[in-house]
Amino acid sequence: MNNERLKSITLGLVVVxxxxxxVLLVRWxxxxxxxxxxxxxxxxxxxxxxxxxxxxxxxxGLAADWYWMRSLQYVGKxxxxxxxxxxxxxxxxxxxxxxxxxLDTATTLxxxxxxxxxxxxxxxxxxxxxxxxxLTQKGINANPNAWRLYHHLGYIYWREGQYQxxxxxxxxxxxxxxxxxxxxxxxxxLLSDGGSRSTAREIYTRMYDQSTDDQVKEMTRKHxxxxxxxxxxxxxxxxxxxxxTRTGKCPESWRExxxxxxxxxxxxxxxxxxxxxxxAAYVLxxxxxxxxxxxxxxxxxxx
Amino acid sequence: MDEQLITLDAAEATTHxxxxxPGGYGSLRRMSAIARNTFREAVRDRVLYNLVxxxxxxxxxxxxxxxxxxxxxxxxxVDLGLSTMLLFGMFIAIFVGVGLVYKEIERRTVYAxxxxxxxxxxxxxxxxxxxxxxxxxxxxxxxxxxxLALLYVSRGWDPLIPTIWPAVLxxxxxxxxxxAIALLFSSFSSPALSALLTFLTxxxxxxSADLKxxxxxxxxxxxxxxxxxLYYVLPNLSNYSFITPxxxxxxxxxxxxxxxxxxxxVYITVILAAATLIFSRRNFK
Numbered sequence: 102m103n104n105e106r107l108k109s110i111t112l113g114l115v116v117v118x119x120x121x122x123x124v125l126l127v128r129w130x131x132x133x134x135x136x137x138x139x140x141x142x143x144x145x146x147x148x149x150x151x152x153x154x155x156x157x158x159x160x161x162g163l164a165a166d167w168y169w170m171r172s173l174q175y176v177g178k179x180x181x182x183x184x185x186x187x188x189x190x191x192x193x194x195x196x197x198x199x200x201x202x203x204l205d206t207a208t209t210l211x212x213x214x215x216x217x218x219x220x221x222x223x224x225x226x227x228x229x230x231x232x233x234x235x236l237t238q239k240g241i242n243a244n245p246n247a248w249r250l251y252h253h254l255g256y257i258y259w260r261e262g263q264y265q266x267x268x269x270x271x272x273x274x275x276x277x278x279x280x281x282x283x284x285x286x287x288x289x290x291l292l293s294d295g296g297s298r299s300t301a302r303e304i305y306t307r308m309y310d311q312s313t314d315d316q317v318k319e320m321t322r323k324h325x326x327x328x329x330x331x332x333x334x335x336x337x338x339x340x341x342x343x344x345x346t347r348t349g350k351c352p353e354s355w356r357e358x359x360x361x362x363x364x365x366x367x368x369x370x371x372x373x374x375x376x377x378x379x380x381a382a383y384v385l386x387x388x389x390x391x392x393x394x395x396x397x398x399x400x401x402x403x404x
Numbered sequence: 405m406d407e408q409l410i411t412l413d414a415a416e417a418t419t420h421x422x423x424x425x426p427g428g429y430g431s432l433r434r435m436s437a438i439a440r441n442t443f444r445e446a447v448r449d450r451v452l453y454n455l456v457x458x459x460x461x462x463x464x465x466x467x468x469x470x471x472x473x474x475x476x477x478x479x480x481x482v483d484l485g486l487s488t489m490l491l492f493g494m495f496i497a498i499f500v501g502v503g504l505v506y507k508e509i510e511r512r513t514v515y516a517x518x519x520x521x522x523x524x525x526x527x528x529x530x531x532x533x534x535x536x537x538x539x540x541x542x543x544x545x546x547x548x549x550x551x552l553a554l555l556y557v558s559r560g561w562d563p564l565i566p567t568i569w570p571a572v573l574x575x576x577x578x579x580x581x582x583x584a585i586a587l588l589f590s591s592f593s594s595p596a597l598s599a600l601l602t603f604l605t606x607x608x609x610x611x612s613a614d615l616k617x618x619x620x621x622x623x624x625x626x627x628x629x630x631x632x633x634l635y636y637v638l639p640n641l642s643n644y645s646f647i648t649p650x651x652x653x654x655x656x657x658x659x660x661x662x663x664x665x666x667x668x669x670v671y672i673t674v675i676l677a678a679a680t681l682i683f684s685r686r687n688f689k
Contacts, residue, residue, distance in 0.1 A: 162483040162648030313475040
């Protein structure tokens with residue numbers, strides 16, 4: 102009995118101590134291993150989208166999810182490794198050469214999976230606009246009743262300055278059963294006022310409302326902040342013009358404009374400087390009647 | 405210990421057989437006794453332990469997938485849950501299915517059974533129904549697991565919950581077909597070969613649409629007839645794949661489900677009849 106117990110304790114100890122050793126050995130080998138080649142992350146996919154579809158048998162939905170998550174991880178890793186500020190709709194500096202095949206495969210495996218099309222519509226225009234249009238059109242072909250995809254295709258055309266095409270796309274989307282009334286309104290707005298700030302605000306507001314992706318929401322939120330900031334700066338320019346008319350000179354400090362800014366209900370910090378939509382103080386170019394974002398503190402995109 | 409339990413099973417089953425009256429009703433009772441024992445044996449063999457792994461997988465997915473999937477956790481939960489249900493069910497159908505008859509022959513318990521008034525067909529069908537019962541418990545528990553995971557990720561009622569059940573039913577039908585096929589192969593070949601053949605049937609069954617396309621594209625009439633024949637003879641398992649649409653909240657039409665159920669019933673009857681035919685001619689001496 103004692104021998105049996107001793108044997109059990111010894112074996113238990115071997116398991117615990119052995120596992121501890123394994124952990125230490127893994128940490129040691131991790132240090133010895135040469136660093137991973139960063140190009141490996143961009144290694145071409147072994148399987149084409151059509152082959153993946155064939156061999157996935159009944160598991161195509163799960164395979165599509167896997168490719169979708171891999172797309173997000175791929176972009177996420179590139180963003181993490183990038184030094185500098187970057188926006189989701191301008192990832193052209195990241196060399197995302199695998200993104201198109203990854204999204205293509207995900208949507209071939211599950212053509213009804215809307216999110217990869219939407220992601221392509223937001224991310225790809227800055228990288229390869231033709232692929233962005235192709236993938237979004239692929240989504241529309243597979244899901245003709247998904248009005249959100251028409252909205253995204255319209256967005257791509259609008260971004261490219263092709264307001265006529267954008268308007269036509271919104272018009273097609275507006276006829277889809279269940280499409281909201283604002284799709285029809287966008288049709289006319291794009292034709293008459295395609296390049297305006299109010300059109301941009303309308304598009305980004307709708308994208309923000311419709312998207313389920315946090316990254317897309319964040320991107321559109323920043324665009325909306327920028328548009329708000331542009332409106333604010335226009336307002337401040339009017340304040341400067343009024344001040345100059347009254348005094349014949351441009352203000353030297355924000356304090357000189359305090360009463361006017363307070364009357365206009367513009368939020369200000371303790372020094373009297375108006376705040377941009379991200380809560381950072383605007384910078385006044387003294388004596389020049391010009392206002393700028395403070396690039397050191399603001400979270401509003403500078404361009 | 406296991407050997408004793410099996411002998412006890414056989415004894416219990418034969419007691420049922422002895423009590424059974426001849427005729428259709430007696431036959432049903434004998435098959436039901438074999439089915440119950442097959443189910444108990446599967447439980448004793450810890451076949452249902454896969455449920456623990458399934459629950460762990462879904463729990464982990466429910467907690468972590470939200471961060472990885474870009475807000476698509478509900479779709480991923482349904483895809484993952486139903487795909488795992490099919491995968492685990494397929495493994496059970498294949499690996500338990502091919503051993504159903506083989507184990508009885510290997511352990512010689514089949515002699516005890518056949519020394520009683522039990523037909524070979526009754527034995528096969530009983531075994532088949534027993535494994536189907538095991539799979540039914542398996543898919544039902546897994547279906548409940550997926551529903552609970554959806555409740556968790558949606559923080560309340562999720563409209564996908566009712567839409568997964570028709571897909572679960574179709575998966576179960578597919579597993580019933582696979583079990584019958586595994587039983588057919590195991591009635592004349594070794595377990596390893598039977599498992600391989602059943603797995604290949606599963607793969608080809610999901611390529612049935614390609615077989616039809618291949619047949620059309622063939623130049624020679626003979627090849628066209630051959631591939632058309634294969635398309636009709638091999639089980640059309642792609643009809644039972646409704647996982648992906650279910651993840652988008654779509655349900656199959658009632659007519660489609662009834663047609664596939666009828667197809668499964670006819671196909672299973674044919675397979676079990678063929679298996680009985682082969683098994684009846686086997687010499688156990």
